[in-house]
Amino acid sequence: MSASLAVNLGGIAMKNPLNTASGTFGYGWQFEGFYDVSCLGAITTKGCAAEPWAGNDQPRMADVYGGMINSVGLQNPGVRGLVAQCGEYLAGLRAEGCQVICQVAGHSVEEYVAAVELFEELAPFASGLEINISCPNIACGGIAMGSTPEGAAEVIRAVRPRTSRPLLVKMAPARVPEIAKALEAEGADALTLINSIPGMAIDVHTRRSKLSKPTGGLSGPLCHPIAVRMVWEAAQAVSIPVCGVGGVRSGEDVAEFILAGATAVSIGSQNLYEPDCAPRILAELEAWVDEQGVDDVNDLRGALEC
Numbered sequence: 001m002s003a004s005l006a007v008n009l010g011g012i013a014m015k016n017p018l019n020t021a022s023g024t025f026g027y028g029w030q031f032e033g034f035y036d037v038s039c040l041g042a043i044t045t046k047g048c049a050a051e052p053w054a055g056n057d058q059p060r061m062a063d064v065y066g067g068m069i070n071s072v073g074l075q076n077p078g079v080r081g082l083v084a085q086c087g088e089y090l091a092g093l094r095a096e097g098c099q100v101i102c103q104v105a106g107h108s109v110e111e112y113v114a115a116v117e118l119f120e121e122l123a124p125f126a127s128g129l130e131i132n133i134s135c136p137n138i139a140c141g142g143i144a145m146g147s148t149p150e151g152a153a154e155v156i157r158a159v160r161p162r163t164s165r166p167l168l169v170k171m172a173p174a175r176v177p178e179i180a181k182a183l184e185a186e187g188a189d190a191l192t193l194i195n196s197i198p199g200m201a202i203d204v205h206t207r208r209s210k211l212s213k214p215t216g217g218l219s220g221p222l223c224h225p226i227a228v229r230m231v232w233e234a235a236q237a238v239s240i241p242v243c244g245v246g247g248v249r250s251g252e253d254v255a256e257f258i259l260a261g262a263t264a265v266s267i268g269s270q271n272l273y274e275p276d277c278a279p280r281i282l283a284e285l286e287a288w289v290d291e292q293g294v295d296d297v298n299d300l301r302g303a304l305e306c
């Protein structure tokens with residue numbers, strides 16, 4: 001008999017640890033042509049604000065050594081638009097046993113609160129809300145608020161009383177132990193890390209940025225060892241569960257995050273390179289758990305031996 005892969009991410013019961021990283025998986029339906037998305041433990045939708053955002057100018061994405069760099073800037077249709085366009089699909093996905101985590105974006109504390117209130121009112125399909133305080137590609141809000149313990153705590157203190165659903169926080173790759181502790185103290189149910197790493201890519205012939213902005217967010221395989229280290233640091237610092245994100249390409253990469261202390265693990269940029277990667281990665285994860293000779297994937301969480 002195969003081992004149990006079921007995990008609980010801060011009150012979100014997932015049939016297996018696999019999630020998708022916000023912004024790399026649209027709203028889920030875009031991937032239905034490649035495989036049955038309901039095989040995943042959860043999906044996390046693209047960051048969404050109370051009102052629609054246009055995002056940054058093109059070009060927004062460029063290949064770099066070891067991954068990609070993007071400055072999409074959280075383009076989104078607003079909560080009402082998301083519900084109108086995808087609400088029925090997302091409710092159906094949840095009914096099929098795949099949890100739906102809706103990511104929340106804002107430029108200010110007030111905008112985060114407004115978006116959470118709209119999700120509460122209009123999105124019964126949301127299994128949980130993930131507050132994005134780590135986007136490197138917006139002028140205010142995002143990483144500007146999430147890169148100090150005080151700024152991060154202020155956002156969560158404001159939104160926590162507005163929802164009784166599981167509340168996740170997407171963290172930036174900075175000051176991880178102290179910010180993780182501040183978020184736990186404000187009542188976050190789980191932490192997701194890492195968001196993309198601020199970086200630059202320059203076309204030396206034109207002397208221009210390869211993006212429409214000077215800087216963007218680095219993602220992909222190059223981020224993986226950094227993300228594993230940061231998940232390990234967070235898991236040491238807090239007792240709430242952690243979802244690991246960064247450079248996952250295989251079941252072994254997922255296993256590394258679990259051994260470092262992650263409860264769930266998200267596939268990000270790999271969805272763009274290999275849109276049907278999730279069933280392969282899930283099968284590789286199952287094989288690893290069986291190979292380890294345990295009945296339950298939870299027995300492997302934090303089982304790193306040094």
Ligand SMILES: Cc1cc2nc3c(=O)[nH]c(=O)nc-3n(C[C@H](O)[C@H](O)[C@H](O)COP(=O)(O)O)c2cc1C
Pocket residue numbers: 021022023024046047068070072074103132135170194195196218219220221223245246247248266267268269270
């Ligand atoms: C095109 C693109 C769009 C992204 N949009 C978001 C987003 O809306 N919200 C967010 O928290 N992270 C966003 N991210 C970051 C990913 O969720 C993830 O944290 C990061 O890419 C690291 O994982 P990876 O190396 O597996 O891609 C985006 C990444 C990419 C490549």
